[in-house]
Amino acid sequence: MDRSLTAVQLKGITKRFPGLVANDSINFELKKGEIHALLGENGAGKSTLMNILFGLYQPDEGEIWINGKQTVIEGASRAIELGIGMVHQHFKLVQPFTVAENIVLGNEPVKGLKIDYKLANEKVRTISERYGLKVDPQARIKDITVGMQQRVEILKTLYRGAEIVIFDEPTAVLTVQEIEELIEIIRNLAAEGKSIIIITHKLKEVMALADSVTVIRRGKVIKTVTTDETNEQQLAELMVGRDVSFEVKKTKREPGEVILAVDNLKMKGEQGKNALNGVSLDIRAGEILGIAGVDGNGQSELIYAITGMRKVEGGAVKLNGRDMTNHSPRDVSVAGVGHIPEDRHKHGLVLDFSVSENMILNTYFEPEFGKTMFIDYKAMDTLSDKLVKEFDVRSSGIHTHARALSGGNQQKAIIARELHKDPDLLIAVQPTRGLDIGAIEYVHKRLVQARNEGKAILLVSFELDELYALSDRIAVMYEGRLMGEVDAEKRDDQQLGLMMAGNKATADGRG
Numbered sequence: 001m002d003r004s005l006t007a008v009q010l011k012g013i014t015k016r017f018p019g020l021v022a023n024d025s026i027n028f029e030l031k032k033g034e035i036h037a038l039l040g041e042n043g044a045g046k047s048t049l050m051n052i053l054f055g056l057y058q059p060d061e062g063e064i065w066i067n068g069k070q071t072v073i074e075g076a077s078r079a080i081e082l083g084i085g086m087v088h089q090h091f092k093l094v095q096p097f098t099v100a101e102n103i104v105l106g107n108e109p110v111k112g113l114k115i116d117y118k119l120a121n122e123k124v125r126t127i128s129e130r131y132g133l134k135v136d137p138q139a140r141i142k143d144i145t146v147g148m149q150q151r152v153e154i155l156k157t158l159y160r161g162a163e164i165v166i167f168d169e170p171t172a173v174l175t176v177q178e179i180e181e182l183i184e185i186i187r188n189l190a191a192e193g194k195s196i197i198i199i200t201h202k203l204k205e206v207m208a209l210a211d212s213v214t215v216i217r218r219g220k221v222i223k224t225v226t227t228d229e230t231n232e233q234q235l236a237e238l239m240v241g242r243d244v245s246f247e248v249k250k251t252k253r254e255p256g257e258v259i260l261a262v263d264n265l266k267m268k269g270e271q272g273k274n275a276l277n278g279v280s281l282d283i284r285a286g287e288i289l290g291i292a293g294v295d296g297n298g299q300s301e302l303i304y305a306i307t308g309m310r311k312v313e314g315g316a317v318k319l320n321g322r323d324m325t326n327h328s329p330r331d332v333s334v335a336g337v338g339h340i341p342e343d344r345h346k347h348g349l350v351l352d353f354s355v356s357e358n359m360i361l362n363t364y365f366e367p368e369f370g371k372t373m374f375i376d377y378k379a380m381d382t383l384s385d386k387l388v389k390e391f392d393v394r395s396s397g398i399h400t401h402a403r404a405l406s407g408g409n410q411q412k413a414i415i416a417r418e419l420h421k422d423p424d425l426l427i428a429v430q431p432t433r434g435l436d437i438g439a440i441e442y443v444h445k446r447l448v449q450a451r452n453e454g455k456a457i458l459l460v461s462f463e464l465d466e467l468y469a470l471s472d473r474i475a476v477m478y479e480g481r482l483m484g485e486v487d488a489e490k491r492d493d494q495q496l497g498l499m500m501a502g503n504k505a506t507a508d509g510r511g
């Protein structure tokens with residue numbers, strides 16, 4: 001393939017939203033067959049730029065050139081006609097439909113007046129073999145893993161003839177194994193001549209996968225470099241505009257009283273299987289217990305049980321010695337539990353409320369905000385102003401709807417609110433998912449600070465680096481059980497991996 005050809009050229013793209021310039025005269029070039037990473041802090045304007053390229057937003061100024069021709073992309077269907085495909089962060093698949101049905105949706109092969117499903121299955125099989133994207137065309141979306149669903153999204157773009165494929169944070173939802181497979185798939189696509197843009201916050205992935213990188217900061221292009229001539233540290237600095245430390249400073253300390261005591265928790269899951277099969281654990285004041293495990297092994301249910309979001313069939317949850325089993329989420333919150341949830345849209349924020357209103361979602365009834373029947377909006381705004389500054393939540397203002405914040409800034413808003421509550425127990429589920437490295441550094445620092453101030457912290461994460469950096473102890477969950485613990489100070493990925501695959505801790509471990 002001829003890398004000197006240009007697939008996409010964006011010239012002077014500017015996009016304004018009320019109160020802010022999301023893209024400020026951006027120049028960007030994607031060569032044919034190239035893998036180009038788009039890097040930038042939360043809210044830097046990456047998704048906005050890609051939404052412009054995919055026809056979802058119209059730029060206020062600037063030109064779009066595709067394959068050497070100036071073009072106006074009025075909508076997604078025009079983008080698809082031009083050979084542009086986008087794999088979104090939140091998939092857009094029809095759950096009860098099969099893989100093949102989803103892929104051909106809107107473009108079904110027909111025989112007479114009927115859809116030719118046999119041909120559809122064959123076509124899907126041909127494309128999936130060509131790019132090493134293994135899927136079962138007959139399987140239903142609701143029955144397959146997130147990684148598989150993503151493959152379906154990729155196949156869908158290829159089926160529609162995409163030559164330019166945009167990936168928006170594709171690895172944020174994947175397990176370690178799935179990430180490796182995706183990297184391979186993207187490499188295959190590029191080798192076949194497809195041109196790829198990938199938005200990601202993970203510098204390791206950028207270095208492993210991309211040919212070049214464009215760094216955006218506050219809506220402006222800072223620099224475009226090739227991965228040969230840069231490294232992770234430099235990329236971090238270009239992104240954030242200052243030195244970033246990847247190391248978390250944490251000193252050993254003796255934990256205090258037991259804050260959370262969970263005993264023999266049992267909870268039914270879907271399809272009659274037990275999601276929790278008798279989980280017991282303690283967390284003391286001043287310690288971080290990390291939970292490792294492949295997604296779907298009962299981590300979510302454990303959190304639902306502790307926070308009262310779902311009832312347990314057996315066992316007990318005690319907080320500071322007080323029984324809180326099957327209490328309501330509000331009771332649990334008032335009793336001193338902060339929660340940074342796994343799904344920020346479903347459980348973390350009310351997207352149609354303002355940033356300010358979201359800051360008091362679980363404290364609006366406290367005297368501070370509601371001395372009378374009415375909420376004291378002034379007190380609410382004063383607090384929000386303070387938290388937004390402290391946690392660097394970037395938006396066009398505290399009265400903006402939470403929906404209009406970039407993913408990372410939504411996450412920072414939740415973390416600000418939950419830490420401000422000053423809880424005895426803080427539950428943090430994937431607290432840095434979707435955050436840029438500057439923000440990760442900050443959140444890690446705040447979690448360790450909270451631990452040092454004597455809070456008990458339950459951390460669920462799929463990032464091994466994060467678990468090792470923050471936890472005092474790491475417990476491994478598999479099929480609704482704890483397989484044992486490993487010492488966070490003695491990093492042993494192999495031991496951890498074995499336990500995550502269902503093996504009990506060995507004599508070295510403490511299980």
Ligand SMILES: Nc1ncnc2c1ncn2[C@@H]1O[C@H](COP(=O)(O)OP(=O)(O)OP(=O)(O)O)[C@@H](O)[C@H]1O
Pocket residue numbers: 017018020022040041042043044045046047048049394395396404405406407408409434
């Ligand atoms: N529809 C909208 N209305 C108002 N403001 C918006 C809208 N969409 C995005 N913004 C703002 O534009 C800025 C850029 O957002 P964008 O989503 O492009 O950032 P990003 O670089 O993709 O961030 P992240 O890494 O957090 O996903 C943000 O400040 C965001 O709040």
